Amino acid sequence: MRDIESDAGPTTARRLRTRVTEGPLLVVPGAANALAARIVEDTGFEAVYVSGAGVANTYLGAPDIGLVTLTQLAEHVAAIRDAVSLPLVVDADTGFGNAIGVAHTVRTLERAGADAVQIEDQASPKKCGHFEGKQLVSTAEMVQKVHAAVDARRDDDVLVIARTDARAGEGFEAAVERARAYLEAGADVGFVEAPQTVEEMHRVPALLSAPQVVNLVEGGRTPLLPLSQLADFRIALYANASLQGAVKGMQRVLSALHATGSLDAALDDLAPWKERQRVVRKPAFDELETRYAHVD
Structure with a gap:
């Protein structure tokens, strides 16, 4: 369940806002589902990015081309919110409609447990920021979407992240100008997607x-600089590193099984049974079962 302000400390939204405002650089791995979010938390990171591309890849087996619905995304966010206590940064793509649709999206995702909602200035249906052929809405339309997002949030600590995909089609300077306009409209955090050089x-x-925000994507357009060279940013996204690792692991295990008819050759790539149960908190659920056991 989502944190509430109490003697136990600030909400997840307040924690995230403070961390992003005051620094230093916050490293945020992506999670496509609650299990991935559990592993993000278990390995010591401070926040989770609910990746739209990751949800599309894992839930639909499809590329990041705008097929995930708001209802599907909200269901994923709610499941992840129940699984971890970390702040959640949620990729809401283009906001699922016009400015009114964006307002509905922000309210829906905030109820589901989002602590930050990211919207972008692509036209629908959107594409991954590192794909070819992206189309943009006008700056004026996106500004109104930002206004709507800011006005719609119930908790002022929830961050609105405004992303521009203008670098590929309009150039770097135009992308910066768009980002500046979105920040002036009230966005809390800017996100110039896919700068193409270290200088940019x-x-x-x-x-x-x-x-x-800086988004570091293996195989993408942006140079993969080490974190030591990114200190002027506030959020470093590794949106699908965990997913790519999982794909590679599954390929290795299943290829070994298919080739040999046994798991013997793949044991080093398998999380042991006991570790798998620990990650999904089975001991904690066992304790609850004992606590609430029916007594005749």
């Missing part, structure tokens, strides 16, 4: 005063 990466936080 360093210029983003230098040119935009609000906290900025």
Whole structure:
């Protein structure tokens, strides 16, 4: 269940806002489902990114081309919210409609447990920010979407992250100008997706005063700089690193099984039974079962 403000400390939204505002750089791995989020938390990270691409890949077996619905996304967010106590940054793609649709999206995802909602300025249906052929809405339309997102949140600590995909089609300077307009409209955090050189990466936080996101994608357009060179950003996303690792692991295990008819050759790539149960908190559920056992 989502944290509430109490003697136990601030809400997850307040924790995230404070962390992003004050720094230092927050490293946020992506999670496509509650199990991945559990592993993100278990390995010591401070927040989870609910990746739209990851949900599309794992839930639909499809690429990131705008097929996931708001209802499907909200169900994933709610499941992840129940599974972890970390702040959740949620990728809401284009916001599922016009400005009114964005307002509905923000309210829906906030109820589901989002502590930050990211919207982007692509036209629907969107594509992954590192794909070819992206189309954008006008700056003016996106500004109104940002206004709607800011107005719709019930908790002022929930962050609105405004992403622009203009670098590929309009150039770096235009992308920065769009990001600036979205920040002036009230977005808390800027996100210039897919800068293409190291120089461009360093210029983003230098040119935009609000906290900025950098998205590090293996195989994408943005150079994979080490975290030591990204200190001027506030959020470093590794949106699908865990998913790519899982795909590779599944391929290795299943290829070995298919080739040999046995798991013997794949044991080093398998999480042991006991570890799997620990990650999904079976001992905690066993304790609850004992506590609430029926007594005649």
